[in-house]
Amino acid sequence: MSRPQADEPPPGPGGPPASGPPASGPPASGAPASGAPASGPPASRPPASGAPASGPPASGRQAGPGRPPPGPVGPAAEIRAVGVRRPGRWIAGAVVLLVALTLVRSVATNPRFEWGVVGDYLLDTRILHGVLVTIELTVAAMAAGIVLGVVLAVMRRSANPLVSGSSWIYIWFFRGTPVLVQLLFWNSISALYPRLSVGVPFGPELFSLDANTLTKPFVVALLALGLNEAAYMAEIVRAGIISVDEGQTEAAQSLGMRRLQIMRRIVLPQAMRVIVPPTGNETISMLKTSSLVSFIALADLLYAAQQIYAVNYKIIQLLLAASFWYLLMTSLLYVGQYHLERRFGRGGPGGPPPAAWLRGRLRRPRRRAGRPPWRTG
Amino acid sequence: MVSAVSVHKRFGRLEVLRGITLEVAPGEVMCLLGPSGSGKSTLLRCINHLEKVDAGRLSVDGELVGYRESQGRLYELREAEVAGKRAEIGMVFQRFNLFPHMTALENVIEAPVRVKRLARSEAVERGEELLARMGLADKRSAYPAQLSGGQQQRVAIARALAMAPKLMLFDEPTSALDPELVGDVLAAMRRLAAEGMTMIVVTHETGFAREVADTVVFMDDGVVVERGAPGEVLANPRHPRTQAFLSRVL
Numbered sequence: 040m041s042r043p044q045a046d047e048p049p050p051g052p053g054g055p056p057a058s059g060p061p062a063s064g065p066p067a068s069g070a071p072a073s074g075a076p077a078s079g080p081p082a083s084r085p086p087a088s089g090a091p092a093s094g095p096p097a098s099g100r101q102a103g104p105g106r107p108p109p110g111p112v113g114p115a116a117e118i119r120a121v122g123v124r125r126p127g128r129w130i131a132g133a134v135v136l137l138v139a140l141t142l143v144r145s146v147a148t149n150p151r152f153e154w155g156v157v158g159d160y161l162l163d164t165r166i167l168h169g170v171l172v173t174i175e176l177t178v179a180a181m182a183a184g185i186v187l188g189v190v191l192a193v194m195r196r197s198a199n200p201l202v203s204g205s206s207w208i209y210i211w212f213f214r215g216t217p218v219l220v221q222l223l224f225w226n227s228i229s230a231l232y233p234r235l236s237v238g239v240p241f242g243p244e245l246f247s248l249d250a251n252t253l254t255k256p257f258v259v260a261l262l263a264l265g266l267n268e269a270a271y272m273a274e275i276v277r278a279g280i281i282s283v284d285e286g287q288t289e290a291a292q293s294l295g296m297r298r299l300q301i302m303r304r305i306v307l308p309q310a311m312r313v314i315v316p317p318t319g320n321e322t323i324s325m326l327k328t329s330s331l332v333s334f335i336a337l338a339d340l341l342y343a344a345q346q347i348y349a350v351n352y353k354i355i356q357l358l359l360a361a362s363f364w365y366l367l368m369t370s371l372l373y374v375g376q377y378h379l380e381r382r383f384g385r386g387g388p389g390g391p392p393p394a395a396w397l398r399g400r401l402r403r404p405r406r407r408a409g410r411p412p413w414r415t416g
Numbered sequence: 417m418v419s420a421v422s423v424h425k426r427f428g429r430l431e432v433l434r435g436i437t438l439e440v441a442p443g444e445v446m447c448l449l450g451p452s453g454s455g456k457s458t459l460l461r462c463i464n465h466l467e468k469v470d471a472g473r474l475s476v477d478g479e480l481v482g483y484r485e486s487q488g489r490l491y492e493l494r495e496a497e498v499a500g501k502r503a504e505i506g507m508v509f510q511r512f513n514l515f516p517h518m519t520a521l522e523n524v525i526e527a528p529v530r531v532k533r534l535a536r537s538e539a540v541e542r543g544e545e546l547l548a549r550m551g552l553a554d555k556r557s558a559y560p561a562q563l564s565g566g567q568q569q570r571v572a573i574a575r576a577l578a579m580a581p582k583l584m585l586f587d588e589p590t591s592a593l594d595p596e597l598v599g600d601v602l603a604a605m606r607r608l609a610a611e612g613m614t615m616i617v618v619t620h621e622t623g624f625a626r627e628v629a630d631t632v633v634f635m636d637d638g639v640v641v642e643r644g645a646p647g648e649v650l651a652n653p654r655h656p657r658t659q660a661f662l663s664r665v666l
Contacts, residue, residue, distance in 0.1 A: 290513035290572075293464055294527035294579060295503025298495065304530065308517045 156356040160347065161363060169343030170364050176260055176339060177326045183265030184325075185318070188272025193302065195277055206273065213270035219331050222263040226335045229254050256337035260329070268325060275317045279310030319376030323369050330365075340364055417442045417477055417583055417614045418463060424471035425458055432458045434638035435472065440583075440616060440631075445609045447625035447646070448618045450635035451661060456618040459635075460585045463616070464507050465498050476505065477582060503531050506576030510588040512568045514560040520547060520571045521556040524578045532579065539578070546574040550604055566597030570604050577608075584608065586617040622665055626650050634658045 146152060160166055194206035213221070236247030283306045291301040333342035344357040418440040425433035432455045440446050448456040461467045462474055465482055474481040482498070483490040493501070514523050524543035528534040534542075547556055550570040560568050569589055576584060586605065590598040602624050609615055609628050619625060625632050625646055632649040634642040634657075642655045653659045 284513070286509060286511055286513040287515065289466060290507075290509060290515070291527075292466065292499070293502055293505070293507035294575070295499045295531040296527060297499050300530055304526065305515055309515075 151355075152359075153353065153356050156353050157359045157363075160344075160353075160357055160360045163343075163347070163360075165338075165343045165347060166340065166360060166364070169338060169340035169361075170368075172257075172338055173326065173329055173340040173364075174368070176257070176264065176329045176332065176337075177322065179261050180264035180268055180329065181322050181325055183261065184268025184272045184321070187265065187269035189276050189307075191269060191273035192276035192280060195273065196280065210270045210273055213267050214274075218263065218267045218328060219334065221267055222260065222331055222335060225259045225263045226254060226256075228259075256332065256335050259335055260332040260337050260339075264325065264329060264332075268321065271321060272318070275314055275321070276310065279312075279314035280306055282313045283309045316376070316380045319372070319379055323372045323376070326368055326372065327365060417444070418475070418616065420459075420472065420474050422472035423459070423462065423469055423474050425455070425462060425467060426470050432638055433462070433469075436635075436638075436640055438633060438640060438643065440614060442614055443612045444630045445613075445615045445617065445628055446631045446633060447629040448616065448633050448635060449620070449622070449625065449649075449661070450641075453637075454635040455638045456635050457587050460507070460587050460616060460618055463583075464505050464585055465493075465502055476501070499531070503527070503579055504582055506579060506581035506584040508569070508572050508576055508584070508586045508589050510591050512560070512565070512572045512592070514568055514572055514575070516560050519557050519559055520552060520563065520574075523560070523571055524575045527575070528578050543574070543578055546577055547571070549607075550574045551600070564597055565593045566600045569593065569601045573601075573604055573608070582614065584613055584615045586615065586619070588618050588620070590619065590621060620665065622650055622662070634661070636661070 191206045191209060194202050195210075197203045197206075234247050234249060236244045238244035238246075287305055287309065288301055291305045296304070329339060330341040332339050333345055336342065338346070340361050344361040348354045348357040418438075420436050420438050423433050423436040424431065434455075436455070436459060438446075448459065450456050458467060462469050463476060463481065468482055479501070480490075481501070482493055484493060484497075485491075514520075515526065518526065521540065521543050524546060525534075525536070525539040528539040528542065529536055544553070544556060547553055550573060552567060552570055552574070555563060555567060555571070558567075560571070563571065573589075589605070590601050593601065598621070602621065605615070605617070605624070606628055617624075617629070627646075629646045631643060632646045633640055634649060634653070634655070636657050642649055642653060642658045649658065650662065653662055
């Protein structure tokens with residue numbers, strides 16, 4: 040019933056028909072209120088400034104006491120008032136500007152910053168290699184975290200108390216200890232278990248390998264960051280799953296779908312709307328957290344910078360160069376997150392379903408007003 | 417088709433069904449009436465294995481609901497078996513419960529493709545046919561959020577019918593609809609009844625019950641208070657509880 044409003048918004052702001060015959064404007068806009076309510080009031084306003092103000096208002100006053108419904112269609116003068124003065128804003132602005140200029144001047148003129156050196160090292164091959172390692176590590180650790188996080192979240196909802204309990208304990212442990220401690224712990228795992236072997240529990244051994252092969256820095260970093268991330272992702276995914284209406288599961292059950300099918304086909308796709316934004320945050324966070332791996336001598340961006348300044352003592356310059364790259368990468372992630380959130384988040388009230396995005400269909404379905412759109416109540 | 421003998425259902429200490437006995441013949445349309453909290457919806461949910469029966473016997477098409485009987489002992493059904501039973505029973509919910517991330521057609525073909533392993537092309541063909549029967553031929557690519565409540569509920573009916581069920585359960589299918597949209601849904605249900613579908617309908621639409629139902633059952637406080645042809649129960653209710661309810665509803 041409200042579709043015409045959504046389908047034809049143009050007549051409102053354009054308002055060419057109303058400007059032609061000013062006399063016919065007001066009465067016409069009162070009658071078809073249900074047809075095009077949006078176009079009525081704005082269209083009738085433009086003639087107000089041009090037309091003589093005396094005629095219509097008088098008739099409006101006469102009609103007022105007699106029959107109330109016609110409403111305030113008569114032209115009204117546009118409001119021109121003197122704004123409130125806000126001296127505080129000017130003062131605050133001036134102070135901020137002064138501080139900022141001082142800071143910029145000091146940074147620009149202090150020769151010890153040696154911006155030229157910063158520039159030289161921006162594209163140093165060791166730095167660039169470090170950037171690459173940081174990206175690889177971030178992507179791999181997030182991927183591991185997301186996959187394991189989904190598993191943990193599903194386990195957490197299991198009816199089996201041992202399964203859900205173990206998920207709880209995992210999350211409790213990995214969220215409760217610093218990621219740096221976990222990193223150093225995994226780095227020293229070979230002290231606890233010099234040999235890792237795979238076999239039947241309490242039975243024969245199938246094969247084994249030296250723990251040192253597993254403790255290559257990249258593997259350790261991936262293990263530590265990924266396992267830690269999984270604990271956080273599990274909570275994010277769990278929140279997403281909880282956000283999906285119980286009726287969805289019941290409807291799928293009544294169609295004869297199995298539990299795994301329901302999770303994969305019905306619940307998780309809808310949970311994505313809730314899962315994606317915080318996952319973006321986690322990715323940005325992971326990019327920076329990954330700098331901790333310099334503690335275990337993995338040649339990421341920060342470690343590369345440290346290696347260089349250990350030799351030439353240009354500490355500040357190399358940290359600035361590294362910061363430049365971190366800022367660039369997080370900025371790119373911000374852009375990506377912004378777009379992801381727009382596509383998933385507009386699901387909120389009335390957005391398109393996530394599947395439309397998953398299939399790369401960017402068409403935004405128009406919503407009809409007045410109805411709870413997503414989970415219909 | 418459905419046979420209940422002294423069915424009991426408890427939620428904690430609250431006894432929602434307190435000995436329901438009724439019989440639904442194949443092709444019969446039964447309307448369940450009663451105040452909210454009388455156990456109508458719970459009975460429907462029990463028939464579709466969404467709830468477990470605590471006592472009594474409930475069977476659909478001669479097979480016990482939720483259990484397998486062998487040599488005098490009851491064995492609980494495994495998930496796959498329950499899913500198989502559910503696939504033969506269609507259910508329509510008060511709040512539609514369409515899958516919002518799928519188009520109308522995708523909603524309809526999801527179960528035939530995933531559960532019945534029907535070829536996609538065949539499922540699409542059948543799905544379009546069903547949508548057309550519901551008067552929604554042009555809405556196949558619309559997402560639920562783009563449909564009115566009445567259209568959504570008709571997609572939900574098509575979705576349930578796509579599994580070719582032998583029994584259809586309707587849980588207050590028109591209660592969440594604007595009054596002007598109720599008619600389309602009731603018309604679709606009327607056609608379905610005319611085609612000989614066995615239906616159990618929980619509803620407050622006494623007009624629909626009078627016109628379509630073969631049997632009307634009035635429930636209150638977990639028991640069947642009165643049952644009979646709509647002409648008797650709705651026009652000349654014998655039980656004071658039924659009289660009181662109908663005088664308030666009509």
